[in-house]
Amino acid sequence: MTRYAHVTGWGMAVPDRVLTNAELIQTIDTTEEWIVSRTGIRERRIAAKHETTASLATKAAERALDGTQIDAGDLDLIIVATATPEYLFPATACLVQDMLGATHAGAFDLSAACSGFIFGLNMAAQAIRSGSMERVLVIGSETLSRYVNWEDRGTCILFGDGAGAFVLEARETPGGVLSCVMRSDGSGGDLLSIPAGGSRFPTSLETVHKRQHTIQMNGREVFRFATRVMASATREAAKRASLEMDHIELVVPHQANLRIIEAAARGLHLPLDRFMVNVERYGNTSSASIPIAVCEAFEFGRIRPGDHLVLVGFGAGLTWGAMALEWVSPERPVRPGVRPRHRLLTLFAHLASLARRVWRRIEGLIWGASSESSD
Ligand code: ACO
Numbered sequence: 001m002t003r004y005a006h007v008t009g010w011g012m013a014v015p016d017r018v019l020t021n022a023e024l025i026q027t028i029d030t031t032e033e034w035i036v037s038r039t040g041i042r043e044r045r046i047a048a049k050h051e052t053t054a055s056l057a058t059k060a061a062e063r064a065l066d067g068t069q070i071d072a073g074d075l076d077l078i079i080v081a082t083a084t085p086e087y088l089f090p091a092t093a094c095l096v097q098d099m100l101g102a103t104h105a106g107a108f109d110l111s112a113a114c115s116g117f118i119f120g121l122n123m124a125a126q127a128i129r130s131g132s133m134e135r136v137l138v139i140g141s142e143t144l145s146r147y148v149n150w151e152d153r154g155t156c157i158l159f160g161d162g163a164g165a166f167v168l169e170a171r172e173t174p175g176g177v178l179s180c181v182m183r184s185d186g187s188g189g190d191l192l193s194i195p196a197g198g199s200r201f202p203t204s205l206e207t208v209h210k211r212q213h214t215i216q217m218n219g220r221e222v223f224r225f226a227t228r229v230m231a232s233a234t235r236e237a238a239k240r241a242s243l244e245m246d247h248i249e250l251v252v253p254h255q256a257n258l259r260i261i262e263a264a265a266r267g268l269h270l271p272l273d274r275f276m277v278n279v280e281r282y283g284n285t286s287s288a289s290i291p292i293a294v295c296e297a298f299e300f301g302r303i304r305p306g307d308h309l310v311l312v313g314f315g316a317g318l319t320w321g322a323m324a325l326e327w328v329s330p331e332r333p334v335r336p337g338v339r340p341r342h343r344l345l346t347l348f349a350h351l352a353s354l355a356r357r358v359w360r361r362i363e364g365l366i367w368g369a370s371s372e373s374s375d
Contacts, residue, residue, distance in 0.1 A: 005125035005136075006176035006328055008070075009167035011063025012295040013056045014045040014160075014282065021157070028153040035157050040258025044160025044283030047143045054086050054095040056163035057141035060291070061100055062346065064137065064165040071345055072100035075167075076133040078107040079124060081116025081140045081287040083316065084147055085109055088198070096139065101349025105137070113192070114254045114315025116140060116287035118180065118323050121166065121311075125177035128170045139165040140287030147194055149214035158256070159215070160283035164291020175328035178308075179240035181233050181321050188225060188318035191218045226260045229320040231267030234312045237322035245270060247308055248324075250297060254313035255279035255289040264312070276302060286315065303327055 020043045021032045035041055047056065057080055065072060078100075080093035093107035112119045117140035124136035141163035148156045168176070196212035197203055207213060230253060238245055251274055253261050258279055265272045276297040285292060290311050297303050307327045314320035 001172060002174075003129050003131060004171050004174055004176045005128040005168045006171045006173070007166050007325065008169045009064040009066070009068035010165065010291065010295050010298065011060045011066065012162065012164045012288075012292045013059035013063065014162040014292070015047045015051050015056070017046045017048055018043050019046045019160075024157060028151065028156065030153050030157065038257075038259070039158060040261075040277075040279050041157065041283045042280045044281075045162055045285075046145045047161040051143070051161070052086055053080075053082055053084050053141045053143045053163075054092050054099065056143070056161065056288075057082075057092065057096045057139045057165070058099045060141065060163035060165040060288075061096060061137055061139055064167050065100075068167050068169070070135055070167070070169070072102040072349065073104060073345075075100075075102045075105040075135050075137050077124065077127060077136045078102060078105050079110050079120040079136065079138045080107070081110045081112065081120040081138070082142060083111065083113045083116070083286050084142045084144055092141070093139075098353050099346070099349065101345060101352060102137070103352075112184075112287075112315065112319045113317055114256065114284070114286045114289065115182075115313045115317070115319040115321045116315070117164070117290050118311055118313050118321040119182055119319070121168070121177065121323060122180040122182060122321070124168045125180070128168055134170045136168045137165060138168065139163060140285075140289070140291050142286045142288050144215070144284075144286060147213070147215050149211050152214070154219055155215050155217050158284045160285050162282060162285040162288045162292055164288045164295055166291060166294075171328075173328060175326035178243070178324040178326055179237050180323045181236045181240065183229070183233070183320050185318045188221070189316070191221045191225070191318065192216070192316040223257070223260065225318060226256065226314045227263040227267070229314050230260065230264035230312055233314075233320055233322035234264065234268060234310050237310050237312070237324045241308075241324035243308055243324060248274070248310050249304075249307040250274060250276055250302055250309050252276045252290055252293045252297060252309055252311045254284075254315070255282065255293055256284045256314075289313075
């Protein structure tokens, strides 16, 4: 029996706080006209103090699960693609696993910057196709605003916060993930990075003073690289899925810069209206940008069952990739709230997590006492 990996649920979460260009131009030397003409961005979302990469990811995941027939406890694996994890370790995916109450799922983070969601989907699809897993949750989640140097006009205009999630399930019906292209070129790693805070440059007074914990980017070079790879990766993913470009109803590109998307459209000889574009409202949310764009495309009626999509992205690493999909999921209500049943399950997950923490303490005390008495 051939197995296919279908997208059965999708959801997004963005902070309420909107940061407009009008606000930014009060603090840095730029203009509304410059930002819009060079990037297409008009506003972006910024996480509130209580919002984190894991909390946004969990909200997006709950919404994605809400559209499926399964609960968090049925998941086999959770992959969180992120460039802004909560900690070096534990993995943000483990925090999400705990908050969701996904007690049977393995969980890990995937670091491929803006290409991370495509890479994660491909790993999930392979696990499902091979028969080793039935249901996988893939999330792209970021709080880039915490890593932005708000005095650097070349980067602070670009980035925003948010999360998007897909549930993938095994099906016998053909469709779902059809093909994937994954590429990297580490020789360009220095073009876009957060240099300090890892083992190469551990945090020190000097790294903080030099602002090496914020995003450093050679915008021009990244721009050149992006315009080169977006069209070729899209074409390659379509070819591997035996699809002509005319058969692709929608291309969902990473939302980094409108000019990069326009260049990809020109390179593919496709009209811009065949591309999902929402960069004007969210800026670049890295690994979250593609799932957020898919959720909105669906909400705006731009994806219908039977449609063929190509998701395509690029990012730090350097990394890039594209995935062809056949959308076979049944239509579902627009932007559903979290079902009351899921709210109850989430509450139960919090209580169960608390109980496990308390039990671990008690076990520690018992073990401590018994090892002392055996000494
Ligand atoms: N306002 C006004 N002027 C500015 C601003 C600003 N906000 N930012 C830069 N400039 C100036 C520069 O200082 C430069 O001035 P100079 O010529 O006197 O040196 C001039 O504008 C032109 O600078 P460029 O960098 O050539 O501008 P460009 O047209 O390339 O646009 C941008 C810059 C928007 C950053 C563009 O290069 C870009 O989008 N690059 C890709 C970035 C990207 O997608 N990064 C994310 C990758 S995904 C990930 O993994 C996170």
